[in-house]
Amino acid sequence: MTIRESKTDSFALLGIGGRVDSLNAETLKGRLQEIGQREARILVDCTALEYIGSAGLGALLVLLKLVRKQGGTLRLFGLSPHIAEVFAIAGFDKLFAIFPDLESARQAAT
Amino acid sequence: MNPGGNMEARFPGTLESLPLLHDAVARFCGGQAVRPDAAFKIDLALEEVFSNIVRHGYGDGRPHEITVRLERRRGRVRIQVDDDGRPFDPLLAPEADVAAPLDERRPGGLGIHLVRRLLDQIRYQRRPDGNRLILVKRLGAEERST
Numbered sequence: 349m350t351i352r353e354s355k356t357d358s359f360a361l362l363g364i365g366g367r368v369d370s371l372n373a374e375t376l377k378g379r380l381q382e383i384g385q386r387e388a389r390i391l392v393d394c395t396a397l398e399y400i401g402s403a404g405l406g407a408l409l410v411l412l413k414l415v416r417k418q419g420g421t422l423r424l425f426g427l428s429p430h431i432a433e434v435f436a437i438a439g440f441d442k443l444f445a446i447f448p449d450l451e452s453a454r455q456a457a458t
Numbered sequence: 459m460n461p462g463g464n465m466e467a468r469f470p471g472t473l474e475s476l477p478l479l480h481d482a483v484a485r486f487c488g489g490q491a492v493r494p495d496a497a498f499k500i501d502l503a504l505e506e507v508f509s510n511i512v513r514h515g516y517g518d519g520r521p522h523e524i525t526v527r528l529e530r531r532r533g534r535v536r537i538q539v540d541d542d543g544r545p546f547d548p549l550l551a552p553e554a555d556v557a558a559p560l561d562e563r564r565p566g567g568l569g570i571h572l573v574r575r576l577l578d579q580i581r582y583q584r585r586p587d588g589n590r591l592i593l594v595k596r597l598g599a600e601e602r603s604t
Contacts, residue, residue: 367480369476369477369480369505369509370473370476370505370509370512371473371474371476371477399498399501399502401502401505401506401509401569401572402506402565402568402569402571402572403509403569405565405568406565406568409563409565410565412560413560416560430494430495430498434502434572437556437571437572437575437576438554438556438568438571438572439554439556439557439558442557443560443563
């Protein structure tokens with residue numbers, strides 16, 4: 349699993365890559381909580397995300413709740429078809445704002 | 459490819475085994491020409507089942523092992539997971555309400571929901587020496603013909 353953080357315009361850009369399983373999801377959760385407490389506008393780049401199980405989904409849910417509580421914005425983009433299917437089965441496609449790519453995520457109306 | 463191929467491996471009952479489990483599933487699926495879509499689902503379901511056992515099946519502080527057997531036959535992959543933990547039927551655990559709004563969403567129960575939806579059959583058997591889960595993933599028409 350890799351976690352990269354950078355900035356684009358007014359957004360914090362967070363890239364999650366590789367495999368997020370039950371072994372490393374706690375690490376992800378810790379990072380997401382820390383980022384969610386200091387950033388109000390976050391884009392999550394899932395282009396390099398190969399795998400995510402329920403533990404990783406739980407970590408994203410924590411981030412979403414944190415951001416919403418603070419009236420912030422969280423957008424995901426670049427989900428592979430496999431990852432998109434997992435999101436849909438989990439009902440996460442109804443909870444998260446999901447976009448095909450960085451440009452569409454950046455430019456979406458808030 | 460071996461059309462009637464199977465693989466059996468034993469893993470320490472800890473989350474640290476997950477990368478090894480993933481490697482074993484990838485090798486099996488590659489060797490059996492299971493397509494990436496089905497391989498992804500088998501991989502994910504097996505991780506959820508394995509993690510569930512590690513989290514809920516022990517609690518006695520002793521070392522445990524989990525045996526995973528993968529078999530490809532008659533257009534499907536059959537997965538058997540045996541553990542020596544206390545009686546634990548994951549099918550009886552409450553499932554996540556995936557239609558609930560954000561405020562009511564809880565992290566628990568999502569794993570078994572994913573397993574039920576990604577695979578085609580799940581059966582639980584309590585055995586004298588532990589638990590057995592049998593999972594079945596049906597393969598697509600193209601895979602069945604190979």
